[in-house]
Amino acid sequence: RIMRPDDANVAGNVHGGTILKMIEEAGAIISTRHCNSQAGEPCVAALARVERTDFLSPVCIGEVANVSAEITYTSRHSVEVQVNVMSENILTGAKKVTNKATLWYVPLSLKNVNKVLEVPPIQYARKEQEDEGKKRYEEQKLDRLETKQRNGDVIFPIINPEPHTVGYSQSSLIHLVGPSDCTLLGFVHGGVTMKLMDEVAGIVAARHCKTNIVTASVDAINFHEKIKKGSVITISGRMTFTSNKSMEIEVFVDADPFVDEPRERYRAVSAFFTYVSLSKEGKPLPVPQLLTETEDEKRRFDEGKGRYLQTKAKRQAQEQQAARQ
Amino acid sequence: RIMRPDDANVAGNVHGGTILKMIEEAGAIISTRHCNSQAGEPCVAALARVERTDFLSPVCIGEVANVSAEITYTSRHSVEVQVNVMSENILTGAKKVTNKATLWYVPLSLKNVNKVLEVPPIQYARKEQEDEGKKRYEEQKLDRLETKQRNGDVIFPIINPEPHTVGYSQSSLIHLVGPSDCTLLGFVHGGVTMKLMDEVAGIVAARHCKTNIVTASVDAINFHEKIKKGSVITISGRMTFTSNKSMEIEVFVDADPFVDEPRERYRAVSAFFTYVSLSKEGKPLPVPQLLTETEDEKRRFDEGKGRYLQTKAKRQAQEQQAARQ
């Protein structure tokens, strides 16, 4: 679809969150279609996880985003979908790859939302495809268990914080979940949640460096708990790490299903977003270093540095491999 | 994309206007891309006309609408686009044709919005395709001239009207044109206008028969004048004709570009919408007859009857032809 002014920031770059929402919608359509392709209980595919994804080039207002999706692996209870986004300038005809994302969905019964149904298996062109898919499946399963334990943290407000500290840029946004945010099952679309997370992360990044900022990448996101229509969700973001030209922001989503079934507030999702700062000409700018004060902040900074170095090493390895081929 | 609660009326049927907006967006993308496919002045394709279109079957919340578009004819300064909409129930896999629409676009220069550029010619598989396209082009050109003259009418308000009279159901809506309603040139997307027109027509129809109503068809719509960002547009609708099971509503769009360049209010678009009334089970219901009071109302009723009988005759001829083949 054509990118509109409301999809973009003041510099005209489309929000990463808008792209993430489109990706998730495409993934939900193709996996729901697949899971209902054989006679049996009707179901809706719910997003369980998005793998780490890089934003390779910014999209601008007036460009057309083309989204294509393909199922690449099925386990007994889950579907792996690969989604590609190309942006096209229909005036010049120029096309660029914007995004490649991998998403995992789980089919939930339309009659009993707590029942996970079986997924019809797909046919693989080659045996290796199945083996590689299985390996990815095992890896993500492990990672989901790990993050489930990490999820207990809370963001405390800080009064009169100094510039460039963690407390200075941290931000929260509250959203009341309406009908258009939800699937047929009455739970929030994963894409809606990711769009709000990107909005908060963007505010944190802009507060820190006071320039035009764009989403560079999103770490793997796990959706542990569903969020029901009528809930109030609080999305909080804080900066965890800065390199010379990038910022890492941790975002938490907490849900409060306060009307229907007064249950305790719970952590629904958490993730790391990476942002870069751009000049008016679209060139990357240096980022002010994050000032860490408490022990926890220092620890999180070091952990963020670890993730940063790991990603960098992985990318270099890929580039070398590509050069060799 | 997936149809959401906000796209539909209370009975869960998606508004014809939502479908028209999607059709126009697809048409604008493909024709803008085509008109920029050769080196030259960059341009944006502006909607000039939509041919009469029937809504063959209603779309429901949760279904996916698949839109495909194809360029079927080019004249020197205009592009004909054929857009097909299929609705797909991703739970059952059932697909239905919802809509087939033909739209005409004109390329306007991005630098000088009043300059119409030349359209790169397309290649036809067979000579007859070009000839048939040319015939359609000549026909629509004639029709556009005719409606341009009809456009002078105004809807006068009536105080304390009786049920089932024209004055009882007539309705107006004002809308302030925002950035997201507009193309890169700063003029309202044709699809946005059509969505608002369908909204007003639907309110007129619902006020008349007080039941659940759906769009059955839209007559050809000509876009004579552009509408600028920041304008206030008034969309007015009045019922012109009722058959046993359908209602015809005339809709006018008037624009008021009052902020930037205080110009007189002008008529931008007008069209006829046909609605049917549906029971809870989705069966067509009888429609209360429209009570006409003035000479003008009687004349418009007769003209509406003429259009109704003509369409009916055309459809029967097509069905007989289809049966013979």
Next chain:
Amino acid sequence: RIMRPDDANVAGNVHGGTILKMIEEAGAIISTRHCNSQAGEPCVAALARVERTDFLSPVCIGEVANVSAEITYTSRHSVEVQVNVMSENILTGAKKVTNKATLWYVPLSLKNVNKVLEVPPIQYARKEQEDEGKKRYEEQKLDRLETKQRNGDVIFPIINPEPHTVGYSQSSLIHLVGPSDCTLLGFVHGGVTMKLMDEVAGIVAARHCKTNIVTASVDAINFHEKIKKGSVITISGRMTFTSNKSMEIEVFVDADPFVDEPRERYRAVSAFFTYVSLSKEGKPLPVPQLLTETEDEKRRFDEGKGRYLQTKAKRQAQEQQAARQ
């Protein structure tokens, strides 16, 4: 949240209605949460009244609006909420107070929408806080009774009106109430109604003075009657008074619940909005005087003048008191 292009008028100033909608959403969340904080029947807090509120400074596209809410008083069946809005320019770090609003909510049972539940009492830090709250409670109760009687007026259309008369700028808007406009109970959010009222009032003001206009204040608004999903609402506005640099516009909301339960059209809300006209540099401009023609228009002008002088006197008294302290 970040203010987007669609939240603002052509000059980049965010609509007062967008702010009012955010304020109401925050109020609804905090009061619904409070009313469900003790075991008992689940309920949703419905807006009963908004006290007069001033827009202290305009908000621009790209700024972040921070909304905070606090419960300041509870009676047996109602909750008083104080909401503060700060706008923050995240590039410069500059913050301004935009708005301070006081809202009254009433808890309605989720099972039986006509049943008003009891409100859990709050604890006051000092006895005086409770006494002042009680005084505010009694005052607003009285005022609500008064406006209930005023509500019978209707706006009649005028044909070919002269510039600067009441008939020239009066405007109506119809809106079909969709799912996203409604609470879990299926009734329109008070904030949605206020946003539409501000939209009509803004169009009236812009038609009168043909410049860029912004909301300066809103008088107390009482919500006497609920509006159900699927209703058509007509929002009408007419200018009642002009001072040298401000315009007062009276806005009515009428509801037509015509589909489910064909009931007579009824007046749901009414209120006074005050607007000012701004130059391109953001300075207040003189406003053309309103030309009153009928006796009713002259009477309403005088009443508007009374409200204007009263507000002016109150503000001056406050400023003197502030200067003395």
